[in-house]
Amino acid sequence: MSRMMSHILLVRLLVAALLLAPPAACSRPADTGASDSSRTTATRGPVELTVTVDSDTIETGTPLTVELRALAPDDVELAMPLLEIPEDALIAGFHVLENELLPDYPDGERRAWTQRMVLDTFETGTLQIPGVTARFTDRRGAVEVTGSVTTDPIEITIRSYAAEDTAGLRDIRGPVSIPLTNWGLWLLLGGATLLAAGIVIIQMVRRPGRGTPPPLPPHLLAQRQLDALESERLLERRCFQPYYVRLTDILRHYIEGRFGMLAPTRTTPEFLDDMRGSDTLPAPQQSQLHAFLRIADLVKFARHEPPIDQGEQALRMARCFVVDTQPRTVTAEETD
Structure with missing residues (x-):
């Protein structure tokens, strides 16, 4: 009887241990952190156009890399550049520091066209990388077909270097009134100041041809x-x-x-x-x-x-x- 009770106790202990132990298949992988890059993709016909920025939040003056990438079959040709850069090198508040057009290359069963830009800005707030319209020519059939595909804009948040912790700043105090108790002293100082100013003016008037020189051009x-x-x-x-x-x-x-x-x-x-x-x-x-x-x-x-x-x-x-x-x-x- 005692041996049977021992077996029952042992079985209960094993069951309890199995219930308390965490199952290996339910363990969650460690969080590796999400990238702050952002992208948008648009597809029309045989062409897939993707715009990628390396960060959607930057500080003023920090370079921002923007990559435009179009994928299409062999007999479809993309018009390059994918995005025309204005003469003033400004795109929606961003300065274009670099603009690189890469040669097209095979990517699986399609070809890839790439344009890479480096931008910066000294404005703060929220700006948008505007939607990009890529034009293409499809020569796969008997009739040549032209078309275009346009992506959505991407919002970029720009923070200022000066927008840091301002908790230690205090409001400027208002004017402080200085009590005037000794009127005689103030009158004496005022009279001395007027006398000194009069002497200086008289000396300047008595010096012919030695006035204040004209400012330099x-x-x-x-x-x-x-x-x-x-x-x-x-x-x-x-x-x-x-x-x-x-x-x-x-x-x-x-x-x-x-x-x-x-x-x-x-x-x-x-x-x-x-x-x-x-x-x-x-x-x-x-x-x-x-x-x-x-x-x-x-x-x-x-x-x-x-x-x-x-x-x-x-x-x-x-x-x-x-x-x-x-x-x-x-x-x-x-x-x-």
């Missing part, structure tokens, strides 16, 4: 500022950010003084839009200025470190821009 002021910037040798000390900040400020203030455009107070996209909307500068100088400001923004906001010779070339470009746009009545002595 914008082109001469810019040339002197460029000389001073070069003498500081910031590039040799690898101080790229202050160098490009100074260089762009000099050019922006020169443009304001020379042409009356509010360049210092405008963002780069706003300033370029204003420039394109006027006939102040010819197209070659607008393109040159656009390329220079784009590189300078990468250095100032995205911590890009260009080669030293590129910084020297930017300084030469700024000098040439000032000389080319200065008033034509400038004498030879002024340009020295």
